[in-house]
Amino acid sequence: MVVPELRPWQAAKPRVREIAGAVRPRLARLATAVKPQVTRLSRAVGPQLARVTRATGPRLVTLVRPSRVPRPRTLRTWQYTAGAATAGLALAAGVVTAAGPWDANGQRTAERDRAAALERTGGADHGSGADSVTADGEPSPAPSAGSVLTGLGAAVNTVKSAPAGKPAGISATALTDALGPLLDVPALGGTHAGVVVDVATGKRLYGTGADTALTPASTTKIATAVAALSALGPDHRFTTRVALEPGTREVVLIGAGDPTLTARKDAQGWASLRTLATATAKSLTARGVKQITLSYDTTLYTGPDLHPIGVNDNLARVSPLMADEGRTDDSSNGPAARVSDPAADAAAKFARFLADAGIKTSSPGTSKASSRAATLATVSSPPLSSIVERMLTNSDNDIAEALARQTALASGRPGSFDGGAAAIGARLAGLGLPMTGASFHDGSGLNRDDRLTANLLTALLVKAADTDRPGLRPVLTGLPVAGFTGTLTSRYTDGAAGVVRAKTGTLTGVNTLAGTVVDKDGRLLAFAFLASDTTSPEEAQEALDRTATALAGL
Secondary structure, three states, rough: OOOOOOOHHHHHHHHHHHHHHHHHHHHHHHHHHHHHHHHHHHHHHHHHHHHHHHHHHOOOOOOOOOOOOOOOOOOHHHHHHHHHHHHHHHHHHHHHHOOOOOOOOOHHHHHHHHHHHHOOOOOOOOOOHHHOOOOOOOOOOOOOOOOOOOHHHOOOOOOOOOOOOOOOOOOOHHHHHHHHHHHOHHHOOOEEEEEEOOOOOOEEEEEEEOOEEEHHHHHHHHHHHHHHHHHHHHOOOEEEEEEEOOOOOOEEEEEOOOOOOOOOOOOOOOHHHHHHHHHHHHHHOOOOOOOEEEEEEEEOOOOOOOOOOOOOOOOOOOOOOOOHHHHHHOOOOOOOOOOOHHHHHHHHHHHHHHHOOEEEEOEEEEEOOOOOEEEEEEEEEEOOHHHHHHHHHHHHHHHHHHHHHHHHHOOOOOOOOOHHHHHHHHHHEEEEOOOOOOOOOOOOOOOOEEEEEEEHHHHHHHHHHHOOHHHHOOOOHHHEEEEOHHHHOOOOOOOOOOOEEEEEEEEEEEEEEEEEEEEOOOOEEEEEEEEEOOOOOHHHHHHHHHHHHHHHHH
């Protein structure tokens, strides 16, 4: 993925003022709306926060309590204004990535508790008037931002539409006037498409090339996420098992397709290969076994394990048994050199861990566990909801391909590239989504033959917000937060940071963006922008970011 470098704040002053001006009124409204909830939560947050901290499990980011540092008075007004547009949003963007249970509104309990625990005044200027500074000359406090999911409703399990007594938002003509010129630029190539939908009503507010099937790149992962959650459910876990064949000393490490299995000492809440080895050694010792023949079983998946793109740092060979995605470095996301055989690599590491625990093993070889093999130990992944969020936030291709195969297996299809692609399409059709022109060939979007429409991408996001399908909500909470998390960390630094949540997509000549934004009237909007034949990924990304930023300010 190509990510532009951060721009100096000094070069972005005019744009910062513009965005801050658009966002300020929304922050004030959100602060008023959430104040009673924050007050209530603050009274009970002590024991709740302790409980949530113990239960959070795997984290996409490490949350720390920030200390308040007085801002130097020498900072200029535009710098305070920029802070006002993002300070409260940074809190909301951070807490939404912490794992924790869902409440009835589709928000995380941990998100609300953490927000209450960290309630504090701001420290950013809101204008140049007399009321913008305190008596001692310090900037007035910035209002705290509401949850990044505020457009999904805070008090009731509904999605907001236009406020009562007001027209249904900006007119189609005004949207076309605002978005049309931003999409019709050379940076977005010769073919582009865009759709904006009011999530509450499902009404299309804007569309150009809505039903034109284009290469979606990594926005394909939105479809993969919806299909996997629909097929397996958000609480599903993948369990890696070790079994002993009866009457022998053959021990089989059985791959279950857990793409998050890790061999690292600090598992950070993910399934640990070390823990599995320790439990296996304990079980063998109890049986009086100190020496074994070690095998590993990868028969869960079928067909080619190499993606059509070939050997590539963006994706390992797809195997039901792998540790740390076959990475040869300490990275946990993004491109990295991979081992040539992820299953053999994982089995070799497992053998070393067994040896450390006092069990002598043969050199691992392939096998298939029989139905009579007795389970020695197991280790399970976090729930699928957390895995989906990690996939979307980091644009993790290995997880995406694993989920495509798991969707296939849950649908009675072969665990292969073809089986996964067919299962994704069938699951989405079963949800009543608009499939005209859609064509799947993998789960990650690395295959250039994939085709999706902007209409389908927005429909997927609307479906994920459906109050009758709370199990799909991780599709929304997993979207990167502009300027703060995942593949959007370094984007929107001079735009709608914290306001836009979107999945990115980049291939050579292809740039896409699909996600959600809460407009100035509090409506949750879903959008999808796709562009083909782009010549500069940096310029195309900036053009898409400008379009999403404009949508946030309408």
